Amino acid sequence: MARQRSPDRNKAYEIFKEHNGDITNRKIAELLSTSEKTVSEKTVGGWKSKDGWIDKLNGVLHKNERSTPKKDTEYSKKKPGAPKGNKNAVNNRGGAKKGNKNATGNPGGSAPLRNGNAATHGLYRKYLPQELYALKEELEEAINNDPLSILWESIMLQHAQIIHAQRIMFVNNKEDMTKELRKKKLSESGFEEEWEIQFAWDKQASFLNAQSKALSTLSALIKDFDRLANIDDERRAKLEFIQVQIDKIKSTNNDDNNIEPVVIVDNISGDLNV
Structure with missing residues (x-):
């Protein structure tokens, strides 16, 4: 199933457009963040790059575009270069001397593959496997590094594992016995x-x-x-439903003589009226 696009992604671009591009990623993240969720500056930067906000706004790619606009700075009007009449560069044709091998093996001066120079710190990209790093990036975009969203996903995963365990580890009755061959070898008397x-x-x-x-x-x-x-988070109702199931299982576990199956209703994503 395709991952649902974050609604904040479109809102972020609208804010960017309203300010005619003259707003930082950090400011956009602050405007989108609420008490229930936190949108990071890095996430906004990812949306800006992937969705091509600059192209949409101006129709032209600004190669020098910065995530934080640079303020105008006054510079000296003095022309660059050596003073008129200076002879420091006489007989200098430019470039390295003939036979110089300083650049040997350098394919155009580009950085190595997966170089993390442009990353915030490059730690994850440097040490994590590519597949795991890509998964981390997808999760970061999906939940916007919101602690509550991370906690909610952990609850759903734990609940799913408990339901799955019911099907695998269920004991039918007192006569239910499992016999598994662990080792088989040939000896003088046979197998x-x-x-x-x-x-x-x-x-x-x-x-x-x-x-x-x-x-x-x-x-x-x-x-x-x-x-x-x-207090008004709609997910609370689903958690109350899960808690009822937990209490039911715990009460069943207290009866040592009862090994009848406990039915867990996997209905938290739909109608809560059971």
Whole structure:
């Protein structure tokens, strides 16, 4: 599924256009940021470059365009170069001497591939694998480095993993046994086999232990979100729905004799009326 375009991306360009391009990326980021989200200067700079704001505004690419407009500065009207009559450059034809090898191996003076000279610090680009770095950039643009959005994505991921675990680790009944061949080798008496056997109570105990840790992590994430989010944040209703499911699972786990499946309703993105 294609990632949804941030609505702030179009708003940022409209602000840029209203100021006729005479506004910094930092100022645009401040205008877009609210108490619920934070838009970074770097994100605005990415939108400006990818969407070609300068081309849209003027129809001409300004190669010297700066993210922060440079103020006019008065310079001396003195002409450049040596004074009239100066003979310092007599017999100097320009360039390096014949046979000079200072530039050997330099393909036009360009920087190496994936050079991070133009980046803010280049740390991530230097050490992260290309695929991981690209994913980091996509996430940064998708959630605008908003702490609440990052926390919300973590809650959704943890909840999805708990639902997925229900299907994998479910124990059917007391007779549910798993038998797995661990080792097989040839000996003088024939083949020797080593099996690992897990009975229903072993599997159920392992499942409950893992599930308890996962639920504790999810509950902690929900508490953090509830503490940081605004009172009218619509995502609170979805979290209340998830919390009901967590309480239901915990109450079931307290009954050691009950190994019936707990049905988790994966309905948080749609109708909350169950």
